[in-house]
Amino acid sequence: MIEKVNKALRIIWNVDEDGNRQSIPVIDEAHTVINNKITLLEIPDEFFGVSIKGGGTGLREIDPTDTEIQIAEIDFRVHYGLGLIFLHPTMEGKELKVNYHSRGMMMYPASRIYTDVNEVDGSITSLQDIVQDVEQANADLSNLGDTVAEGQRLETDLVTKFIDSNQAIIDIDVALNNADTKKSQLETTLINVDNKKIELLDQTIEANNSCQALQGKINESNILKSELDNHTNLKKDELNDYVGDSANPAAGTKKSELNQYTSNKANELNAHTTVKQEEITTSIDNKKTQIVQELDNYSITKKTELDVYTATKETELNTVITTAATKQSELNAVIAEANVGHTVLRGDISEANGKIDEMDDLKLRVSVYEDYSETTTYFPQNKVMYEGNTYLVLNKVTGLTPADDGVNYKLIVQGVPSKEAIDIITDTDHRFVTDYQIAIIESKGHPNGLAELGTDGKLKIEQIPNEVYHEGNFNPADYLPKSGGVVTGITYFDSNLYPNKYFYLGDYDDLNSAGTGIKTYVRDGVWNIHKNNNETNPLEIRLEGNKLYHEGNFNPANYLPLTGGTTNGQITIGSTGGTIGGNNIDNAWLKVGDTLGFDQNEIYFSDAGYIGTIGEKNLYINVNGNLHEFSYDGSVDFTGELNISTSSWDNVAGGGMLTLENNGAVGASVTWKSTESTSPNGWSWYAGAPSASIGDGNFGIWSHDDSNWKFKLNRSGDIEVKGKVTLNKGTIEYDEISKSMKFKFV
Structure with a gap:
């Protein structure tokens, strides 16, 4: 058990240019969780709290003063006096990054860090010996x-x-x-x-x-x-x-x-x-x-x-x-x-x-100093705190309750609560100097707020302020430090409140140390509101529960006015309506007026409908790669087969399957051409008009190779042929001399 301090503890506070203490942000300080604990490199400021990133899930800080609260998988507890962070055993071995504000650091003399105790003669090996x-x-x-x-x-x-x-x-x-x-x-x-x-x-x-x-x-x-x-x-x-x-x-x-x-x-x-x-x-x-x-x-x-x-x-x-x-x-x-x-x-x-x-x-091993856990394996030189005492581990143990048996544990600090115990600072009555006591020491003539203990373990008198405060007349916990802190009651201001820079509003459901909520400030007449460092939810402003729209979440230029406009993107219209057409035009996915309806594969008119072009423009219809052209001059070009089916018949008008009309003086025709033929000009079947060479009202076949008719059928049923007609038993040929048909037997 330690009875005497031979060397001083040195605490280096962070100060500004005027020597005033300040807290400096520490960003993404990397640590590996060892024995469910992280030891920070510097002393954290409780006013700003601590936040942790990594581990695959969001971690939240729990009340550092209530040690009765069990640490859950998503929780962590901070010992602000020692700079220790305690986590759930499931975080063991994980790489984490810690953000906090540093008040300064404690410098421990190597001669007061114990590494081994000789069980025979009781001699102690310190880190200084190792040094x-x-x-x-x-x-x-x-x-x-x-x-x-x-x-x-x-x-x-x-x-x-x-x-x-x-x-x-x-x-x-x-x-x-x-x-x-x-x-x-x-x-x-x-x-x-x-x-x-x-x-x-x-x-x-x-x-x-x-x-x-x-x-x-x-x-x-x-x-x-x-x-x-x-x-x-x-x-x-x-x-x-x-x-x-x-x-x-x-x-x-x-x-x-x-x-x-x-x-x-x-x-x-x-x-x-x-x-x-x-x-x-x-x-x-x-x-x-x-x-x-x-x-x-x-x-x-x-x-x-x-x-x-x-x-x-x-x-x-x-x-x-x-x-x-x-x-x-x-x-x-x-x-x-x-x-x-x-x-x-x-x-x-x-x-x-x-x-x-x-x-x-x-x-x-020396860096391990934590509350005892029966599920954790401890090694020699580890230190554990149990029931207000601190023990040095002598052998590898798991689940063995600490006791001063000289075999597995050795009692080195007695009668000090674990949250205040520092295993290298003690005096003759075994009472430790706490971070609260250190906080009221004002340095005299020592740069960077350096305070020293004498070889007798006591504070030098020349370093004590003129007016001495002690536990009997001053409790720092009842006052708000200038560097910041947490006010537990309602605070009233008789005059205006002027925050120097940021004004913080913590999340209603989180602790102040969680670093969530918003921070706000005014600059050049502009009120600025931002998310706090650890806030992950999107920032919104609501008035009586209604979301406030602003240029950050709403741009009118991205919306089409009801009065009309032009879209610069694709519009997809979806519906579960039925088949449209006839009297079912109201089932259309997109309805134009009262007579035109669209769905994903139908266009219907409930009145006379038109599809066309304006001016000398052709109209094209593409069906499975086959392009059908409707020319502005009235001609139609089809690619592929043209199949026309009907069941009606009229002795005057015919079946009505296909009617071809031409208002010219020659007649109406159907032209047949083969692109692979040696006679590429083709033939025309046509009905003659008054100027036709086959006669008005007659039906003929016209050769475009020599521009002459070859077959003619008049309205009386007579047939004329230029050339010969081959029959089963002979031929019938036209004689140019006699201008008559001659029959020859074969």
């Missing part, structure tokens, strides 16, 4: 933030190293691509060497071909030499023959000279041939040796260059691979370190979330 735990948790969270920052730094380094590794891999890829390029160039060079070899072989073959050609020339020289030898021998023989002639004794000298000349030329030719053969052989051998040497030198040079380049790139590649392996090892170490930090971080975050969840649960 300190939270502050420590915040410090731990701050350290955790440093750990997170370090993890983020490690993550940044890890990303950087990833990027460096990726760059190293890119460099390796570039080196490999360069090596592939050099390899491709070397392969191209080898291909060029092979082509050079082929070219040298072609030159060698060409040289061999030249040698063969030279050998051919030598062979030709030998042939020429042989021919020359033969020619020489021939000439020699001739010369010998010639020398043997006694006529020329000097022939022996010529022969010797010729032999010597021939021998010399033969030697010169042999020597020249030998020299040329040696020169050709030497040239070919030298060229072969030069080509082979050049080819070997080129191959050795290119192979050496390739070996050096390959060895260099292999060294560079090995260096890059070693560097990448080192970076990978460093990266793996950083990842492992980051994983350890992440694991620790997750543990810290999980622990912090657990603390937060515990605080949220504790906050929810």
